[in-house]
Amino acid sequence: MSSGLALLLALIAVGGLYSATAPESTAQDTGLSVEAMAGQEIYENGCITCHGRNLQGVEDQGPSLIGVGEAAVYFQVGTGRMPLAQNEAQAQRKTPAYDDAEVNQLMAYIQANGGGPTLPDEEDLREGELAEGGELFRLNCASCHNFAGRGGALSGGKNAPALTESTDLDIYTAMLSGPQNMPVFGDNQLTPEQKRSIINYVQTLKETADPGGAGIGRAGPVPEGLVIWVVGITVCLVVCVWVGSRA
Amino acid sequence: MSTPASGEFPAGDARSGAHPGEAQPGGAQPMAGSPPVAGPGPSHAELAAMSREELVTLGGEMDGVRVVYAEPPVPPGSRLERRAVRQVAASFLGVTLSVVAFVVLFVAWPWQLDYSGQGEGFDYAALYTPLLGLTLGSALTFLGVGVVLWAKKLMTYEVVVQDRHEGASPQIERQTTAATMLSGLNDTGIGRHTLVRRTLLLASAALGLLAVVPLVGGLIKKPGDQLFRTPWEPGMRLLGLDGVPVRPLDMRPGSLQTVFPPVEAGNRSADAVTMLIRLLPDQAQRYRPREGQEGYRWNDFVAFSKICTHAGCPVSLYEQETGLILCPCHQSQFDVTDGAKSIFGPATRSLPQLPLDVDNDGYFVATSDFTEPIGPAFWERSS
Numbered sequence: 001m002s003s004g005l006a007l008l009l010a011l012i013a014v015g016g017l018y019s020a021t022a023p024e025s026t027a028q029d030t031g032l033s034v035e036a037m038a039g040q041e042i043y044e045n046g047c048i049t050c051h052g053r054n055l056q057g058v059e060d061q062g063p064s065l066i067g068v069g070e071a072a073v074y075f076q077v078g079t080g081r082m083p084l085a086q087n088e089a090q091a092q093r094k095t096p097a098y099d100d101a102e103v104n105q106l107m108a109y110i111q112a113n114g115g116g117p118t119l120p121d122e123e124d125l126r127e128g129e130l131a132e133g134g135e136l137f138r139l140n141c142a143s144c145h146n147f148a149g150r151g152g153a154l155s156g157g158k159n160a161p162a163l164t165e166s167t168d169l170d171i172y173t174a175m176l177s178g179p180q181n182m183p184v185f186g187d188n189q190l191t192p193e194q195k196r197s198i199i200n201y202v203q204t205l206k207e208t209a210d211p212g213g214a215g216i217g218r219a220g221p222v223p224e225g226l227v228i229w230v231v232g233i234t235v236c237l238v239v240c241v242w243v244g245s246r247a
Numbered sequence: 248m249s250t251p252a253s254g255e256f257p258a259g260d261a262r263s264g265a266h267p268g269e270a271q272p273g274g275a276q277p278m279a280g281s282p283p284v285a286g287p288g289p290s291h292a293e294l295a296a297m298s299r300e301e302l303v304t305l306g307g308e309m310d311g312v313r314v315v316y317a318e319p320p321v322p323p324g325s326r327l328e329r330r331a332v333r334q335v336a337a338s339f340l341g342v343t344l345s346v347v348a349f350v351v352l353f354v355a356w357p358w359q360l361d362y363s364g365q366g367e368g369f370d371y372a373a374l375y376t377p378l379l380g381l382t383l384g385s386a387l388t389f390l391g392v393g394v395v396l397w398a399k400k401l402m403t404y405e406v407v408v409q410d411r412h413e414g415a416s417p418q419i420e421r422q423t424t425a426a427t428m429l430s431g432l433n434d435t436g437i438g439r440h441t442l443v444r445r446t447l448l449l450a451s452a453a454l455g456l457l458a459v460v461p462l463v464g465g466l467i468k469k470p471g472d473q474l475f476r477t478p479w480e481p482g483m484r485l486l487g488l489d490g491v492p493v494r495p496l497d498m499r500p501g502s503l504q505t506v507f508p509p510v511e512a513g514n515r516s517a518d519a520v521t522m523l524i525r526l527l528p529d530q531a532q533r534y535r536p537r538e539g540q541e542g543y544r545w546n547d548f549v550a551f552s553k554i555c556t557h558a559g560c561p562v563s564l565y566e567q568e569t570g571l572i573l574c575p576c577h578q579s580q581f582d583v584t585d586g587a588k589s590i591f592g593p594a595t596r597s598l599p600q601l602p603l604d605v606d607n608d609g610y611f612v613a614t615s616d617f618t619e620p621i622g623p624a625f626w627e628r629s630s
Contacts, residue, residue, distance in 0.1 A: 139488055154564060181566035181567055186497070188496060189487075
């Protein structure tokens with residue numbers, strides 16, 4: 001009985017001591033810049049539910065954001081994928097909830113906590129070899145995003161989105177950060193030059209006119225064959241029936 | 248039936264001279280199976296005096312053909328006829344105009360596409376090929392429409408009947424025809440010249456063999472062990488597409504890199520292509536290797552063959568969060584954290600794993616070839 005009482009007293013003493021000496025978690029002594037502090041405010045309003053108080057993530061709700069870097073923030077928030085509209089298989093691209101300044105503040109806050117991949121410095125992200133970009137795209141990207149960047153299905157309702165709306169910086173930051181189920185392509189795996197080559201290829205592909213008629217979404221030979229079968233054969237049948245009825 | 252004799256000609260009577268054709272002195276010999284002309288044919292003077300219509304009728308009669316009904320679809324000289332003429336003429340003019348348009352477009356339309364992406368507004372060169380197709384197609388369509396209109400609206404509508412005998416041809420005709428054909432065969436001399444006949448048969452057999460050899464030959468010739476091995480050998484470095492060896496530091500958690508062996512044209516080799524995957528920390532923790540393959544991983548790195556074990560497609564749809572590798576062809580799924588075990592779809596075997604290590608210079612190396620055949624099943628494979 002006395003040992004139990006001693007334990008209780010010891011616990012109370014330790015607890016009191018801790019609360020007296022533990023550092024106050026105020027913004028002043030976190031060493032954050034003004035921009036990052038503004039970002040923290042946005043974070044605590046919009047992101048904290050799923051990503052946790054200290055960016056450590058919440059089980060079954062959101063991953064830890066420590067070390068993901070500003071590139072991930074730019075991609076996820078800048079394309080409107082975050083904050084999530086609802087819990088579903090995959091975050092969808094939508095109208096961004098925050099404007100550019102707010103995205104920059106969030107980026108500063110996340111970058112200040114654990115670092116991580118940063119945005120590229122140079123403006124022109126298409127300074128690369130077109131042919132090399134095509135080869136790298138077909139090896140690394142085309143299996144999920146389709147050889148013409150039109151996207152494709154993954155497992156469990158997820159999908160690799162089409163690249164038709166992606167800006168240069170979207171593609172760059174996606175490769176750097178590996179959003180959701182996309183593998184990461186760090187700068188040692190695909191050098192910044194190679195990334196620029198891939199972006200040059202993707203964007204050139206999008207801007208090139210379709211020589212020789214309708215591209216049917218460039219979805220490949222199977223849909224094209226389907227169109228030929230369904231539309232072409234139907235037209236042939238209708239003509240046959242018409243010719244037969246006139247005879 | 249205008250020919251009472253044909254069709255009812257009794258067998259065995261062939262040589263009796265009862266055929267009506269033979270009974271006509273100086274008459275034209277009738278064609279086989281066709282009814283003969285009754286009475287003696289017209290003389291040269293009579294023929295010369297006949298009009299074209301009469302000649303046509305006479306020719307028809309010789310073949311047992313008669314016109315039952317013949318009428319132009321529209322009254323000659325009527326308004327309807329003039330309209331039909333205008334329609335046909337318009338179609339043929341359409342052909343000419345389309346061809347002219349084709350030539351003009353071919354010469355004058357801008358055809359060089361702007362690939363720079365700098366051009367503003369619509370690129371008319373994109374219409375070059377479709378316009379050529381449209382004008383060429385409309386020329387052919389106009390031609391077809393004109394011909395059909397011509398035939399249906401202007402040409403005389405006729406119903407013509409030709410008498411035919413019933414059943415088989417008369418015995419005499421069958422026997423003479425058979426004799427003619429056999430005589431033709433006999434004239435080739437193939438019955439007498441045995442050497443020619445036999446060498447011809449031999450040549451035919453040889454040609455038949457030519458068709459069979461590639462089909463059967465592939466089944467006879469054994470492929471050796473080439474299905475059981477790939478170019479990977481112990482100590483070989485893992486190269487990226489550009490030929491640069493891969494180091495552990497090059498890859499961040501949750502990344503995948505396609506690697507190739509350092510052999511000639513290695514990044515084009517179909518069976519050595521391998522996925523080097525760096526697992527996420529929690530995936531590395533729960534990673535379960537296949538039995539006997541415990542040492543194949545290197546820390547949180549694993550390497551698997553990129554060739555699907557179902558039909559040999561490249562399986563590189565990697566979901567880094569779920570750790571699933573998807574095959575785009577038939578939706579097979581492999582769980583990387585479970586030794587790339589097949590968990591969904593038609594593939595039944597796990598992806599073969601490449602044993603990994605890091606050499607003294609800090610680059611990834613394979614400690615051996617794949618320890619089982621990569622890719623789809625075949626008869627001789629045991630696993």
